[in-house]
Amino acid sequence: MAPNEAYVGQRRSYSGALCTVRYQGPLPSLKGEWLGVEWDDPTRGKHDGSHEGQRVFKCLSSSPTAATFVRPSRKPDPERTLLEGIKFKYAPSTTPKSVGQSASVGNAAIEISGKVVEEVGFDRIKKQLSLLADLKIILVDELAISGIVARAASSVEVKDAQRELQQTCPNIVELDIGWNTIETWQDVANICLPLKRLKILKAGGLRLRSFRATRSENEANPFQNIEELYLNECLLRPEQILQILSPGESCGFPSLKVLSLSLNELDVFGKRSQNSAVKCQSVRTLVLHNNKFRDLSSLPDITSLFPNIASISLQGNELSQLGLQTAQQFDTLETLNLAGNQIDSYAFLDALTSIFPNLTSLRISRNPLYERTHDGVEQQQSAASDSTSYYLTLARIPGLKSLNYTTITPRDREEGEIYYLSVAEKQIRALLDTKDERPLEQKAKIACGMHPLYTTLCGKYDREDIVQVFVESTKNQKPQSESARPKSELDIYAPGTLGSRLVDACFYIQKPEPECSRTFQRLLPTTVSVYRLKSLVARHFGLRALQFRLVYESHEYDPVEPISITTRNNRGKEDWDAWGEWDVDAVQEGHDLFGHSPADDELSGGDKDSAPKYMVREGQRFRKRETEVLDGMREWGDFLDLTAHDGSKRRDVKVRVEPF
Structure with missing residues (x-):
């Protein structure tokens, strides 16, 4: 094959711009042969592989402007071998002329304003750079490197080039060969084999056509010591990634700790059945920035391939939902980066606690969730927004120690959890107060x-x-009879209206005279003045104006005194005398030690179905609260306790009338 002969899958460089040949042949309505190329830079092209509305070839990139048609006669840039690229960048004085350097250019004098510039110290710098054996970090990206040897070289030439590379650069620890014209993963393996100390390999931007590397039985694993592997922007599919990681029945990277697969347009990461037994035990960190994941449904496959994974970064994807069952747990994961996605609900965060029980570090900034407050109102101040989202997030994940690269202090956690409680109570109370057809148990759930x-x-x-x-409160609520007024009958009125101020008031006289009615019940607004209320009550019961008291009997109970038994082991005469002359036999029959009779435990008026006047809870005696409605022009609703424990509003009011 001629050096410049084109073929599908070939990597080329035109004026420093990399591309891949995707098509070779004629085009309708155009004369001659054409090459359809996909540019690494998708903004450089004009279409997506179509001509006159007809698909000619398919690009790996999803960009609509990644492709162009060029003539085969267009001359590509010359290519280099790896060692030529290293010498070109780090020891230019030793670079062969065939690579493109001209001796006349290198020896030409530099003139500025007609004066020759004298070079001082450059010989010493060149001498230092020529010591390639001391180089530990080599970056030869974007140098049109095709491999360790030229294309179509023999195996003998490959072995010779590997020996030369090992002798020239034996101490390489980090190597960047990204964005070059390398075409196969076998070329990458041939480069890494002689580099025994290599730990970091960066191969981003490669557009490979073959993804499996083979080696002979006696040949060492070229990736034996690789700890970090970067395959960013290679447009790899999941099955191709698996071929690179596990060319055989075992993982080809036994020491790998960090794997970066950013900008590959991945939307799923699934294991294939033929590689189901392969596991990369050493991988602890996986970077998947700027792909196209919409949920976390790929996590089971990821953790199956990397069982000891501790950190996953999904920054810049399209995540908006979990895509997981809440029963699934990933115990090894400790660090999660979800920044720059489409998460818009705190329900997503609430599920993280059960799915990742050992999560200690989270990054989740730049999501729609934090562009508004907890109640949906747009934030006006960025500082307030950051503080609110920070507190509401850390409170939802108890084990979190770092949020958005900020260490969570004990004070941060306390303030955040207390603020979370206040927000939660507001939302829960609004839900429980909603009047609809849903059962009470469903609302609580x-x-x-x-x-x-x-x-x-x-x-x-x-x-x-x-x-x-x-x-x-709903369990203890007694069922109402058909004749009783429904408790929610008055709740249909909108807040602020007269109907919303109505209460079902019941007035009764403790010892009514024979000619008076015993009770008086009607709907009354709480805004009525006390004088006007007493006038109404006096007219109904036939009492003299202002010659009686109104006592409101609340639903609440107040503590009276504790019930306790004092015992002492060593009682002397002084202890006995301390009781004074109190006679235990002087207690009236039918009364307890506190002077209360059983009649006190019944409501005045003989209402047996009402709550008792006294009650005992955990050794503490409580008495039903009573409040006198004092004369004046004040609204009588000021004396009422209408708010229940659950935040609801009471509508039933009971008032005792006591004539003077």
């Missing part, structure tokens, strides 16, 4: 799903769990 850590954090900071209070 939805509330727990909205904030899975709410109950745990309530216990941590000794806060009242409004979900638990809501559930208990």
Whole structure:
């Protein structure tokens, strides 16, 4: 094959711009032969491989302007071998003239304004650069390097070039051969074989046509000591990546710790059945920046191939949903980078705790979720936005130690979790107060799903769990009879209207006279003044104006005194005398030690179905709260306790009338 003869899959460079030949042949309505090339820089082309609306060839890139048709007669740039590229960059005085350097150019005098510039110290610099044996880091990217030897070289020539490279540069630790005209992974293996100390290999921007490297039985593994491998912007597919990593039945990179596969337009990372037994045990970090992943559904395949993976970076993808079952867990993962995606819901973050139980470092900035506050309002100040998102994120992941490269201090965690509780309570209360057809149990379940850590954090900071209070209150609620007024009947009125201020008021006289009615019940607004209310009550019961008291009986209970038994092991005469002359036999029959009779535990008026006047809880005696409605022009609603424990508004009010 002639040196410049084209073929499909060939890598070429035109004026320093790399491309790959994808088509060779005629084009409709055009004379002669044409080459269809796909440029590495997709902005350089004019189309996507189509001609006059008809597909001629397909590009690896998804860009609509990655391809161009050129004439085969167009001369490509000359290529170099690896050693020629190293000498060209690091020891230019030793570069052969055949590579393109002219002796006359190298020896020409430099003149500025007609004066010859004297070169001082350049001989010493060239001498230092000529010591290629001391080089540990070599960067020969974008030098049109085709391999360790020229194309179509024999195996003998390959062996000779490897020996020369080993003698010339024996101490290379890091090598960058990216964005060159290398065509096969076998060419990469031939380059790495003589470099016994090589640990970092960067091969980004290569457009390979063959992805499997072979070696003889007695030949060493060329990638034995590679710890970091960078294959960015190579437009590789998952099966091609697997061929590179595992050319046989075992992993070809036994020491690999970091694998970078950014800018490959990957949307899935799946294992193939023929390589199901292959595992790269040493890989701890996987970088997948700027691909096209839409969810995390590839994680099971990734962790199967890399069972000890500890860090995954998915920055700059299109992630918007999990794509995983919450029952799935990835115990080895400790660091996760999700910055620059399309995550717009805190539900995504809530699931991370169960999916990644050992997650300690997270980066999740530059997502739509943080472009607005927790209630959906656009942020006006970036500082407030950052603080809000920072707190609401760290509170959702208890084991997190670093967020967006910021170390989480104990104070940050405490402030964040307390702020999270306040936001969660506001959202949960709004949900529980919603009047719809959903069962109460379903509302409570939805509330727990909205904030899975709410109950745990309530216990941590000794806060009242409004979900638990809501559930208990609904369980203890007595069913209403058909004749009773439904509790929610008055809740249909919009806030701020007169109907929203109505309460179902019941007035009764403790010891009514025979000619008076015992009770009086009607709907009354809480905005009525006390004087006007008393006028209404007096007219109904036939009482003299302002010659009676109104006592509001609240639903709340206040502590009275503890119930305790004092015991002492060593009682002396002084202890007994300390009791004074109190006579235990003087307690009235039917009363307890505190002077309360059983009649006190019944509501006045003989209402057996109402709550008792006294109650005992955990050794503490409580008495039902009573508040006198004082005379004046104040609204009588100021004396009422209308807010229940669960945040709902009470509508039933009971008032005792006590004539003077």
